[in-house]
Amino acid sequence: MISTVIGVVTLVYLFAGLLFVGAALWQQERLNRAACFLLFCGLAAHLGAFAGRWVQSYQLASRHAPPEAFTATLRLVVLQVPLSNFFESLVFFSLALPSLGLLSFRRHLRDFLGAMVALLACLILAYASLGADASIKPLMPALKSNWLLIHVLTAFLGYAAFGLAFGAALLYLWQARPTPVASRRAASAVLHDLDRLIYQAVAIGFIFLTLGILTGAVWADQAWGRYWSWDPKETWSLITWFIYAGLLHARLVKGWAGLVKGWAGKRIAWLAVLGFLAVLFTYFGVSFLLSGLHSYLT
Amino acid sequence: MPPLFSDLTSRLWRNLTSIRLTVILLLVLALVATVGTVVPQGEPVARYLARFGPGMGGFLVRIGLHHIYRSPWFLLPVALLTLNLLACLFRGLPQALRRVARPLTWETAQSLPERGRFSLPPGSDPTPRVLKALRREVGRPRVASPNPNRIVFLVERGRFRPLGPYIIHLSLLLILVGGLVSLFCSVEGRLLLLEGESARSFVLSDRSERPLGFEVRLDDFTVRFYEQGIPAEFRSDLTFFQNGREVAKAACRVNYPVTFGGLTFYQSSYGTRLDGPLTLKVCQGQDCHVLKAPLRQVLTLPDGKAQLIPVRVASNLHGLGPAVQVAVKSGPGHPKVFWVSRNHPELADRAGTPFYQPGPRRVLLEDLPFKFYSVFQVRRDPGVWWVYSGFLLSLPGLCLAFLLPPQRWAVVLTQKPDGRWEGRLLGASPRARETFTAKTNRLLARLKQKL
Numbered sequence: 001m002i003s004t005v006i007g008v009v010t011l012v013y014l015f016a017g018l019l020f021v022g023a024a025l026w027q028q029e030r031l032n033r034a035a036c037f038l039l040f041c042g043l044a045a046h047l048g049a050f051a052g053r054w055v056q057s058y059q060l061a062s063r064h065a066p067p068e069a070f071t072a073t074l075r076l077v078v079l080q081v082p083l084s085n086f087f088e089s090l091v092f093f094s095l096a097l098p099s100l101g102l103l104s105f106r107r108h109l110r111d112f113l114g115a116m117v118a119l120l121a122c123l124i125l126a127y128a129s130l131g132a133d134a135s136i137k138p139l140m141p142a143l144k145s146n147w148l149l150i151h152v153l154t155a156f157l158g159y160a161a162f163g164l165a166f167g168a169a170l171l172y173l174w175q176a177r178p179t180p181v182a183s184r185r186a187a188s189a190v191l192h193d194l195d196r197l198i199y200q201a202v203a204i205g206f207i208f209l210t211l212g213i214l215t216g217a218v219w220a221d222q223a224w225g226r227y228w229s230w231d232p233k234e235t236w237s238l239i240t241w242f243i244y245a246g247l248l249h250a251r252l253v254k255g256w257a258g259l260v261k262g263w264a265g266k267r268i269a270w271l272a273v274l275g276f277l278a279v280l281f282t283y284f285g286v287s288f289l290l291s292g293l294h295s296y297l298t
Numbered sequence: 299m300p301p302l303f304s305d306l307t308s309r310l311w312r313n314l315t316s317i318r319l320t321v322i323l324l325l326v327l328a329l330v331a332t333v334g335t336v337v338p339q340g341e342p343v344a345r346y347l348a349r350f351g352p353g354m355g356g357f358l359v360r361i362g363l364h365h366i367y368r369s370p371w372f373l374l375p376v377a378l379l380t381l382n383l384l385a386c387l388f389r390g391l392p393q394a395l396r397r398v399a400r401p402l403t404w405e406t407a408q409s410l411p412e413r414g415r416f417s418l419p420p421g422s423d424p425t426p427r428v429l430k431a432l433r434r435e436v437g438r439p440r441v442a443s444p445n446p447n448r449i450v451f452l453v454e455r456g457r458f459r460p461l462g463p464y465i466i467h468l469s470l471l472l473i474l475v476g477g478l479v480s481l482f483c484s485v486e487g488r489l490l491l492l493e494g495e496s497a498r499s500f501v502l503s504d505r506s507e508r509p510l511g512f513e514v515r516l517d518d519f520t521v522r523f524y525e526q527g528i529p530a531e532f533r534s535d536l537t538f539f540q541n542g543r544e545v546a547k548a549a550c551r552v553n554y555p556v557t558f559g560g561l562t563f564y565q566s567s568y569g570t571r572l573d574g575p576l577t578l579k580v581c582q583g584q585d586c587h588v589l590k591a592p593l594r595q596v597l598t599l600p601d602g603k604a605q606l607i608p609v610r611v612a613s614n615l616h617g618l619g620p621a622v623q624v625a626v627k628s629g630p631g632h633p634k635v636f637w638v639s640r641n642h643p644e645l646a647d648r649a650g651t652p653f654y655q656p657g658p659r660r661v662l663l664e665d666l667p668f669k670f671y672s673v674f675q676v677r678r679d680p681g682v683w684w685v686y687s688g689f690l691l692s693l694p695g696l697c698l699a700f701l702l703p704p705q706r707w708a709v710v711l712t713q714k715p716d717g718r719w720e721g722r723l724l725g726a727s728p729r730a731r732e733t734f735t736a737k738t739n740r741l742l743a744r745l746k747q748k749l
């Protein structure tokens with residue numbers, strides 16, 4: 001049932017993405033609105049699937065060890081949040097991306113940027129259904145912690161925001177390519193908009209990534225007796241964090257002429273691209289290429 | 299100061315406080331950490347030689363890449379970043395504090411750019427109307443009346459934003475200090491306890507022993523499994539003794555460490571160990587004998603024709619349960635070596651398996667007295683508190699820096715000679731133009747609304 005819903009949602013995202021592309025090519029505002037609506041419907045179903053999976057894994061766990069008091073029930077609900085393996089994290093990643101787009105960046109979610117968000121979500125979800133093990137497994141002892149929910153939630157919201165910044169950065173670099181003089185004026189307004197969007201998305205992502213790293217450290221301190229052990233996943237999240245901290249400060253670097261205006265534009269966009277590549281490596285690369293304490297994900 | 303020297307120091311200061319340096323250092327750190335994930339950390343030197351070849355491996359070890367986070371490759375940029383951070387704090391914090399200490403006043407509001415005009419009819423009191431509009435759209439205003447025919451409403455949001463980045467930077471310093479304290483002042487070791495066993499000391503990572511300062515006993519170790527055979531919980535029941543008296547009991551589980559006497563115990567791993575001799579049954583047809591067999595001791599079988607040695611034991615061999623590997627020697631030639639499974643004696647007849655027993659004699663395993671042992675990570679780390687206070691401090695910093703952009707509005711009402719009130723809306727928000735413009739437009743529309 002849930003896997004069917006997820007399959008349908010994947011298609012809905014694909015269709016929404018195509019509508020966004022159409023809106024961009026034919027300059028049709030109506031198509032943009034239709035795509036937004038479709039994305040919204042897909043998101044609602046996606047949220048339903050997420051909740052359904054949560055209920056399922058709760059039921060499974062409570063059959064094994066029925067909670068007695070109300071607080072124990074609540075605890076089990078928190079523990080069984082479906083964020084504990086690769087499949088579930090992919091589903092949440094692809095859930096966070098359009099949610100963030102629709103909630104925080106509604107105004108920008110159109111044309112090619114809308115298409116990127118919808119298609120990226122579609123791609124991740126398709127990968128989840130085809131390439132990851134969807135069975136619900138009971139929680140191993142190390143994952144039984146209240147920190148699981150907040151740690152994974154914040155980390156993936158951060159990833160989603162960085163994904164958005166990545167989309168905006170790609171568009172920026174595409175728009176900023178050398179063009180005939182005539183269209184430069186129009187392009188520069190768009191570029192200014194995209195530049196601000198990159199900054200805003202990175203700022204949100206940075207907050208969440210920081211929270212993700214901090215909660216992860218607290219959890220590691222409790223579970224492994226060490227808040228930081230240079231495990232590859234930790235290290236790569238730190239690398240990602242360094243890159244985005246670099247981006248945020250690069251905007252403040254004074255130009256050669258002593259102008260207050262920071263490095264804006266292309267270099268920032270490249271840093272946003274680099275940062276998201278680091279995000280992807282933290283998420284996929286580390287799990288598959290490097291081994292470490294986080295490798296239960298695979 | 300001689301000019302050259304002062305020139306040099308001012309250059310140094312400029313570079314130390316420059317954000318360009320910050321960006322470079324952050325990217326350098328990203329690169330160094332990347333190297334740290336490509337070259338495995340903290341392994342024996344021989345591994346590097348085997349993995350990267352003698353030339354390359356030796357080179358990596360010589361320049362310290364096998365302990366990169368304790369080598370100058372990492373520590374130097376971190377130290378520079380710390381200096382950079384301190385210099386920025388030193389330079390920027392006073393200015394930020396001064397800015398925060400100066401709230402929006404009528405004098406400073408006059409320099410805000412104008413965003414729109416409106417006018418209100420004579421006769422009625424305009425104050426409630428403007429107050430309501432401001433409260434609805436942007437927030438509670440302060441009201442001033444610099445002279446009788448002028449009323450000023452001031453709204454300021456995000457006044458403390460300039461402190462945000464500095465709070466973040468301070469919290470980073472706390473975390474860095476915590477890291478240093480952890481590096482130099484923490485004690486970390488392991489403790490292995492058999493069920494029923496107690497200890498007064500634990501083993502540090504350099505294999506030296508260190509007294510606990512008290513006595514701890516493992517009363518019981520339990521593993522709970524799910525139906526699928528996946529472990530659900532590891533639990534060690536501990537009792538602590540001080541001067542021979544029992545003072546505390548606690549259950550140590552994964553994610554739930556136990557702290558006693560300044561040391562924290564983390565459930566780290568577990569295992570089983572043989573506890574006493576095994577019980578074997580040796581049969582030849584219907585003729586069976588039960589034997590007690592200590593591990594690795596030669597045993598002559600009752601018929602006197604063969605000798606048997608239990609070589610090693612496994613608590614769960616190939617998922618088939620407890621088993622013992624025995625070597626049986628009868629006459630000249632090599633001894634026969636096979637495993638004996640407690641739960642599956644029928645495997646002895648299955649040729650080609652490690653359990654196959656050639657010949658007419660059958661060795662059965664009656665009892666394998668296993669006992670659990672539990673391994674704890676034992677730690678005292680005074681750096682944690684620094685790190686945690688840094689974590690806590692960073693939260694308001696992040697909120698201030700990113701979520702509360704400074705926004706200022708002023709509504710200036712001036713009464714004209716004909717009794718009409720002329721209003722001007724001023725305001726600015728350099729960091730949040732979009733939301734500011736949207737709010738300002740809504741506010742203006744509300745102020746212009748006909749009654």
Ligand code: HEM
Pocket residue numbers: 245248249252314315316317320379382383386390460463466467470699700
């Ligand atoms: C890992 C190290 C660092 C982190 C995570 C960090 C974090 C931040 C953050 C989140 C902001 C707010 C950015 C924004 O509003 O867009 C900021 C601003 C700033 N940072 Fe850092 N920072 C670090 C190191 C440094 C260092 C070493 C310096 C010294 C030059 C520095 C100087 C500044 C300045 C001048 C601002 C702007 C303050 C303002 O807007 O009033 N930062 N930093």
